[in-house]
Amino acid sequence: MSAPAHPDSTDLDRIHAAVKREKEDLAPESQPAPLWATFLLMLVAIIAGGQLGPMTGGWSFDVSNPFALAGGGDPRPGGAGAGGTLDPFALAMKKGASGYAVCGGCHQGNGMGIPGQFPPLAGSEWVTGGTERLIRVTQHGLVGAITVKGAGYNTPGGMQPFGAAMSSQDLANVLTYIRNSWGNEGTMITKEMVQKVRDEEKRATQWTEADLKPFADKNVPGDIPAGPGATAAAAPAAAK
Ligand code: HEC
Structure with missing residues (x-):
């Protein structure tokens, strides 16, 4: 079918609308801004914005962090405030509590263990006693007959070593946590202490009570x- 000889007014409107949309040609010597210039401007704007904030009125992420509640720290797990506002002991206890998850399956969340199977950490002389022994037990594991709070344990296989699975810092946090939970009271164990035992003791097998x-x-x-x-600065030379 050929085009109608007399297009109706609807077609005229369409044609005119199309003509009106056309832009004028650029002057011969003008060019659209190159893409690199656009990116350069964006970069400048980002850097300038980042500078303007802190340089005008003391804006900072610490001050403006909506999660940093007064004194309470950042409530999100692992939040920024956790490192900034908690003192080292509170921080170790907080991180140790979550790290304790790997121990809790056996020694239980309340530290009471399971009679005849997993010895308690609550009230245990192994936990609140010498840190040389406690670090070694968790670093290399423990096997054979042991006595905890007057009760005997000899679980087949004993306790596995955790030295390879946990960093010195993680282990220090967990040990600080078990030494200060469920009524236990002990000193803080630092990652330097764990590292020192690691460096000295290259044992490849689990400890026995006699060895320890x-x-x-x-x-x-x-x-x-x-x-x-x-x-750390307040630490006495060596708590005996
Ligand atoms: C798979 C079970 C299991 C896990 C997980 C486990 N333990 Fe043990 N733990 C034992 C057993 C069993 C013994 C006793 C070993 C023996 O009889 O020679 C023991 C002994 C101990 C002792 C010495 C005895 C006492 O009760 O005080 C300490 C301290 C200890 N564990 C700490 C830890 C810590 C800290 C963790 C986590 C990093 C942990 N354990 C994870 C099973 C476990």
């Missing part, structure tokens, strides 16, 4: 009294 005798009452130097004021 010499370490039962010994403390690795550098532990810190537990408590809100705990800082």
Whole structure:
């Protein structure tokens, strides 16, 4: 079918609308801005914006962080405030509590263990006693007959070593946590203390109670009294 000889007014409107949409040609010598210039401007705007904030009126992420509640720290797990506002002891306890998940399956969330199977950590002389022994037990594992709070345990396979699975810092946090939970009171264990035992002791097999005798009452130097004021600087030379 051929086009109608007399297009109706609807077609005229369409044609005119199309003509009106056309833009004028650029002057011969003008060019659209190159793409790199656009990106350069964006970059300048971002950097300038980042500078303007802190330089005018003391804006900072700390001050403006909506999660940083007064004194309470960042409530999100692992939030920024966790490192900034908690004192070292509170921070170790907080991180140790979550790290304790790997122990809790056996020693239980309340630290009471399971009679005849998994010894308790609550009230255990192994936990609150010498840190040389406690670090070694968790670093290399423990097997064979042991006595905890007067009760005998000899679980087949004993306890596996955790040295390879946990960093010195993670282990230090968990040990600080078990030494200061469920009524236990002990000093803080630092990652330097765990690292020191790691460097000295290259044992490849689990400990036995007899092997650990010499370490039962010994403390690795550098532990810190537990408590809100705990800082590495306040550490006594060696708590014996
Ligand atoms: C798979 C079970 C299991 C897990 C997980 C486990 N333990 Fe044990 N733990 C044992 C057993 C079993 C013994 C006793 C070993 C023996 O009889 O020689 C023990 C002994 C101990 C002792 C010495 C005895 C006492 O009760 O005080 C300490 C301290 C200890 N564990 C701490 C830990 C810590 C800290 C963790 C987590 C990092 C942990 N354990 C994870 C099973 C476990």
